[in-house]
Amino acid sequence: MKKDITEFFTELFYPPRCMVCGEVLSQSEKRYGLCTRCRPRVSVIREPFCMKCGKKLLDSTLEYCEDCAKSDHGRFFLAGRGVYLYDGVMREIMYRFKYKNRRYYADCFARQAYRLYHKWISDIRPDLILPVPMFRGKMKKRGYDQAVCFAKALSKVFLIPEGKDIITRVRNTLPQKGLSGAARRLNLKNAFHIRGNLVQSKKILLVDDIYTTGTTVDAVAEALRDAGAALVCCMYICVGSGKRRRKK
Numbered sequence: 001m002k003k004d005i006t007e008f009f010t011e012l013f014y015p016p017r018c019m020v021c022g023e024v025l026s027q028s029e030k031r032y033g034l035c036t037r038c039r040p041r042v043s044v045i046r047e048p049f050c051m052k053c054g055k056k057l058l059d060s061t062l063e064y065c066e067d068c069a070k071s072d073h074g075r076f077f078l079a080g081r082g083v084y085l086y087d088g089v090m091r092e093i094m095y096r097f098k099y100k101n102r103r104y105y106a107d108c109f110a111r112q113a114y115r116l117y118h119k120w121i122s123d124i125r126p127d128l129i130l131p132v133p134m135f136r137g138k139m140k141k142r143g144y145d146q147a148v149c150f151a152k153a154l155s156k157v158f159l160i161p162e163g164k165d166i167i168t169r170v171r172n173t174l175p176q177k178g179l180s181g182a183a184r185r186l187n188l189k190n191a192f193h194i195r196g197n198l199v200q201s202k203k204i205l206l207v208d209d210i211y212t213t214g215t216t217v218d219a220v221a222e223a224l225r226d227a228g229a230a231l232v233c234c235m236y237i238c239v240g241s242g243k244r245r246r247k248k
């Protein structure tokens, strides 16, 4: 990524700090957003992971996580990939990213995404990056949307345009936590609206912060496919680990 003059001065006055311990980073540490000591504490997703949704798998003989195997890989997105494992350290980082205004973490996440998945992305060649939208009321309260920050950063590293306000969340949904699978899907049904014919025949990279059960990205992917998108693939900052399931 090329640095512009604003970024130069921002770095001068607010030098990049380690996302874990807050130490000022050396030149070589900057690209990871982590100091040398903290880097091993953050788990980057590496194989084996679910070939469908990208969840970390504990067993290398597996191809799919339990959720994807159960649904017979029947999702509205082609495949998804996560950058970091959503564990203790990453939970703290994500908390600061979402609630403590550490928006610049998005650049570190995107650079790591590039290191892991540039081959995958160049094979798919998405036309457009779209973030999973937050409900407007929530966004006003917090002032920014973390998925939008990540989408913008990905757009810079992968050189793929980012679409603004193409997907809107037309109603606030109940928190997904604690709902059963069917209730989750019902909760999200028709919650998203796609503007005009802006995704018609386009390959979409859908971006979100954390992937857990996949119901949200799948609901958005369904809306995108209904609106004529040729293909939807997903990328998230964090992903959990899938339960064990052996290849048949």
Ligand SMILES: [Zn+2]
Binding pocket: 018, 019, 020, 021, 022, 023, 034, 035, 036, 037, 038, 039
């Ligand atoms: Zn550190």
Ligand SMILES: [Zn+2]
Binding pocket: 050, 051, 052, 053, 054, 055, 064, 065, 066, 067, 068, 069, 242
């Ligand atoms: Zn999966």
